[in-house]
Amino acid sequence: MALKDITLGQYFPGSTVLHRLDPRTKLVGTVAYIVALFLAKQLVSYGILLVLLAVLIAVSKVGLKAIVRGMKPVLVIVIITAVLNLFYTSGGGTPLVQFWIFKIYPEGIWAAVFMVLRIFMLITCTFLLTYTTSPIMLTDGLERLLGPLKRIGLPVHELSMMMSIALRFIPTLIEETDKIMSAQKARGADFDTGNLMQKAKALLPLLVPLFISAFRRADELATAMECRCYHGGEGRTRLRQLKLRGMDIAFLAGCLTLCVGIGVLRYLGL
Amino acid sequence: MEAILETHKLTHVYSAGTPFEHAALTDVDFTAYRGEYLGVIGRTGSGKSTLIQHLNGLLKPTSGQVRFEGRDIWESKARTRQTRFQVGLVFQYPEYQLFEETVYQDISFGPRNMGLDEGEVDRRVRQAAAFVGLSEQALEQSPFELSGGQKRRVAIAGVIAMEPSVLVLDEPTAGLDPVGVESILSNIRDYHRAKNATIILVSHSMDQVARTVDRLVVVENGRIPFTGAPREVFAHGAELARMGLGVPAMTRVFHRLRAMGVDIDPSVYTVEQARDAILAKLDRGPHKAGQRLCGEGKKEPADMEFSASLAENGMEHTPSDEGKGAE
Numbered sequence: 001m002a003l004k005d006i007t008l009g010q011y012f013p014g015s016t017v018l019h020r021l022d023p024r025t026k027l028v029g030t031v032a033y034i035v036a037l038f039l040a041k042q043l044v045s046y047g048i049l050l051v052l053l054a055v056l057i058a059v060s061k062v063g064l065k066a067i068v069r070g071m072k073p074v075l076v077i078v079i080i081t082a083v084l085n086l087f088y089t090s091g092g093g094t095p096l097v098q099f100w101i102f103k104i105y106p107e108g109i110w111a112a113v114f115m116v117l118r119i120f121m122l123i124t125c126t127f128l129l130t131y132t133t134s135p136i137m138l139t140d141g142l143e144r145l146l147g148p149l150k151r152i153g154l155p156v157h158e159l160s161m162m163m164s165i166a167l168r169f170i171p172t173l174i175e176e177t178d179k180i181m182s183a184q185k186a187r188g189a190d191f192d193t194g195n196l197m198q199k200a201k202a203l204l205p206l207l208v209p210l211f212i213s214a215f216r217r218a219d220e221l222a223t224a225m226e227c228r229c230y231h232g233g234e235g236r237t238r239l240r241q242l243k244l245r246g247m248d249i250a251f252l253a254g255c256l257t258l259c260v261g262i263g264v265l266r267y268l269g270l
Numbered sequence: 271m272e273a274i275l276e277t278h279k280l281t282h283v284y285s286a287g288t289p290f291e292h293a294a295l296t297d298v299d300f301t302a303y304r305g306e307y308l309g310v311i312g313r314t315g316s317g318k319s320t321l322i323q324h325l326n327g328l329l330k331p332t333s334g335q336v337r338f339e340g341r342d343i344w345e346s347k348a349r350t351r352q353t354r355f356q357v358g359l360v361f362q363y364p365e366y367q368l369f370e371e372t373v374y375q376d377i378s379f380g381p382r383n384m385g386l387d388e389g390e391v392d393r394r395v396r397q398a399a400a401f402v403g404l405s406e407q408a409l410e411q412s413p414f415e416l417s418g419g420q421k422r423r424v425a426i427a428g429v430i431a432m433e434p435s436v437l438v439l440d441e442p443t444a445g446l447d448p449v450g451v452e453s454i455l456s457n458i459r460d461y462h463r464a465k466n467a468t469i470i471l472v473s474h475s476m477d478q479v480a481r482t483v484d485r486l487v488v489v490e491n492g493r494i495p496f497t498g499a500p501r502e503v504f505a506h507g508a509e510l511a512r513m514g515l516g517v518p519a520m521t522r523v524f525h526r527l528r529a530m531g532v533d534i535d536p537s538v539y540t541v542e543q544a545r546d547a548i549l550a551k552l553d554r555g556p557h558k559a560g561q562r563l564c565g566e567g568k569k570e571p572a573d574m575e576f577s578a579s580l581a582e583n584g585m586e587h588t589p590s591d592e593g594k595g596a597e
Contacts, residue, residue, distance in 0.1 A: 176366075182328050183367040186359040187428060188351070188383030205379065208369035212414070 011134045017247065018060040018132040023141025025248040030129045032255035036262040037121055045265050046117060052258070053121055053128075062131045070127050071120065078119050085112040135167035137240070143233075144242055157233025165221070173214065180209050271303040273340075274468050275325055275357065275436050280334035282320050294320040295492045297334070302436065302468050307459075309483030309500075310472045313514050317492040318472055319362075322438050325470070326357035338436075355384050358434030362441045364425030365418065373399075373416070373424050374409040380432040398431035401464070402457045419450045426454070430461055437461065438470040443478065455482055480504070480518040480539040488515070501537050520544045 013019075018026070033049070040046055057064065089108035097104040130138070143160035150156050181191065184205045191202050282295040294317045302308050302325075312318040323329040324336050327343050327350040336343050343353040358380075361367070370376035377398055381391045399409055402423040408416070413424050426442065439458065443451040459482070462469045473479050479486060479500070486503045488496040490513045496503050504510070504517045507525065516522070517539070524536040524544065534551055538544050 179361065180367055182323065183361045183364060184379075185328055186326060186354060186361070187367075187380040187432070188354055189379075190351075190383070205367075205369045209367050213366055 012062055012066065012131045013134075014061055014132065016059055016061050016132070018056065018128065020247075021132075021251060022242055022244055022248045023133050023137040024145050024242060025244070025251050026129055026133055027138075027141050027145060029251060029255045030125055032259050033125045034122060036259050037118055037125075039259070039262045039266050040118075041266050042269075045262050046114065048258075048262070049121060050117075053124055056128055057124070060128055060132050062128065066131065067124055067127055071123065074119070074123060078116055081119060082112045082116045085115045135164055139164035139167070140238070140240060140242060157236075161233075169214075169217065172217070173210070176213055177206065177210055180206055180213075271306070273301050274304040274338070275302040276300060276337050277321075277324065277331075278335040278337065280321075280324060280336065281332050282317075282324065282329060283332045284320075286332065293492055295324075298492070298494055300487065300494060302470055304435075305466045305468055307462055307469045307482065307484045308471070309479035309486045310470060310489060311474060311476065311479055311486060311515060312489035313474060316489045316513075318489040319440060320492075321489060322359065322440060322470065322472055325436070325438055326359045327353050328359070355380070355432050356434055357436045357438060358429040358432050360426050360429045360437070360439040360442055362444060363422075364429075364442075365421035367425060367428075368413040368421060371412060372410055373404065373413050376413050376424060377409075377427045377431050380428055384432060394431045394433060395427075398427040401430055401461050402427045403453065419446055422446070422450075422454065423457070426457070433465065434467065435465075436468040436470065438472070440472045441474070442471070443473075451478070458482075474515070476504075476510075476516055476539075477518045477520075480521075488513070500539055504537070504539055 021029075033052075036045075037049060040049055057067065086104060086108045087102055089111040090103070090105055093105065095103035095105050096109070133141075139160040142163070143156055146154070146156045146160070181189075185191070189202060189205055191199070191206070194202065277298055277300040280295055280298040280300070281293065284290070284292045284294055298317075298321060300321065310318050310322065320329065324331060327336070330344065338353050338356060341349065343350055368376050370379065374395055377395045378391050381394045386394070395409070396406075399406075404420070404423055404427060408420070413421060416424065422442070426439070429437065437458070442458065443454050446454065455478070458469060458471070461467060471479060471483060483500065486496070486498065486500050487494055488503060488510070495509070495513075496506055504521050507517045507521070510517055517525075520541060520543070521536065521539045524534060524538050524547070527534050528536050532551070535547060538547050
């Protein structure tokens with residue numbers, strides 16, 4: 001079943017350095033990497049970022065296979081982006097290839113390659129975050145990071161609770177979808193053939209039970225939380241106290257250096 | 271007997287080529303004969319659910335064959351689809367698959383997919399509803415207004431309405447009260463008799479299958495170690511216990527009786543057989559004492575509770591019960 005291949009938000013348990021880093025450090029690191037990625041303009045910068053990513057993947061022991069598998073769902077977007085960049089970037093010189101209304105310039109090829117690389121690197125680095133950080137740690141970290149925004153009335157705790165619940169239920173809902181699909185197939189439902197309209201209609205026997213079960217689960221979860229006296233974030237203590245350690249400081253310093261370095265390279269135009 | 275559905279060296283491997291690779295079935299040769307009531311029993315994770323999902327082509331074998339009426343069900347796409355209608359599969363907790371606005375429409379989903387005309391669909395929906403004991407007015411209700419037990423009936427009717435010649439049910443009585451369990455089992459029996467359909471009942475409850483099936487298939491660790499009439503299978507008491515399955519409560523009681531020095535045939539597995547065996551032993555007329563000991567045969571739920579409590583309490587009460595019978 002193709003559904004099982006969706007790895008978004010899946011955690012690979014482990015005990016590597018990346019796993020042990022504070023979630024806040026990793027969140028900040030991911031943001032820093034993305035900033036650096038968008039600052040990068042030249043081959044050198046991309047090279048540095050690519051090598052860095054390769055090192056991080058190696059350290060995390062996640063395995064290239066898992067990352068490649070996670071890329072599948074975004075492949076279509078990547079291809080469309082590449083094609084658009086390829087044809088819509090015009091350069092000063094003469095086009096390399098020209099047919100009908102299409103012109104391909106060397107600049108277009110570069111733009112397409114860089115854009116594809118950028119998307120893949122962006123996704124890979126966020127994958128590294130979710131592969132090495134359990135959803136609970138992730139939302140804990142996010143809650144702490146956004147903590148100051150409580151002052152201006154942002155319901156930080158509620159948002160992070162919503163996020164961790166959502167992440168927690170992704171695998172459950174995938175499993176449920178699989179089950180309902182099998183049950184409807186057993187009654188002769190056909191999800192694969194027909195035109196778009198027919199396919200959309202065929203999804204009804206899948207979506208209705210899925211929504212109902214999601215609401216039922218939400219209801220049950222709410223009751224269970226109430227039974228354990230959940231009343232929001234006020235005065236709530238934590239099971240896991242987050243603490244920044246030496247390696248976190250070092251990692252953060254590295255992130256800062258990376259951003260500054262790539263920024264400098266950009267302005268130097270190297 | 272003529273085989274209707276069989277697997278030949280069926281092997282299924284989940285997540286092949288990943289670290290999570292796991293063989294759920296290994297070289298399984300399984301046969302269901304036309305018109306029989308077959309029980310499939312095995313622990314959670316034994317591979318029984320994987321096995322039944324192969325029977326109607328929901329899962330494709332990693333290797334091996336599944337044959338329905340002698341022909342491979344994966345021969346062509348049309349053949350696979352046809353098999354889905356011929357081998358009806360009721361999943362565990364089937365009530366979660368309901369989706370239509372009315373019970374009638376939901377039950378008609380299967381027959382409509384078969385491409386039958388309105389008149390035939392209508393006939394099948396009403397007949398299926400009757401099999402599971404749903405009233406005419408329930409047909410116009412929303413399935414979501416019904417109770418859990420009623421929803422289960424609707425879901426089973428949805429499969430029965432396709433009039434499959436093989437009906438496979440995965441734990442159809444899970445989570446129901448004893449009365450609900452009995453009535454679902456008797457609905458299934460009605461369908462079995464009326465259509466001369468092959469029934470494959472999957473369960474982990476020895477007591478339940480022991481009372482209902484003609485033949486038993488035990489699944490353990492992706493293989494089938496035992497198959498045969500319940501009496502034959504229960505003879506492997508020790509091995510079954512090792513698999514975490516155990517034998518029916520009545521069989522256990524009789525084994526204990528024997529161990530206590532009562533000269534009695536231990537190969538019983540239902541309350542009725544136990545009653546007859548005890549009466550034969552005590553040399554009394556079956557009727558009067560039979561009523562005292564376990565009530566009328568028709569009140570099966572009560573009987574079952576009686577037998578279950580008997581088994582759970584161990585042997586302490588049995589000698590006195592036996593004494594009562596002998597008064």
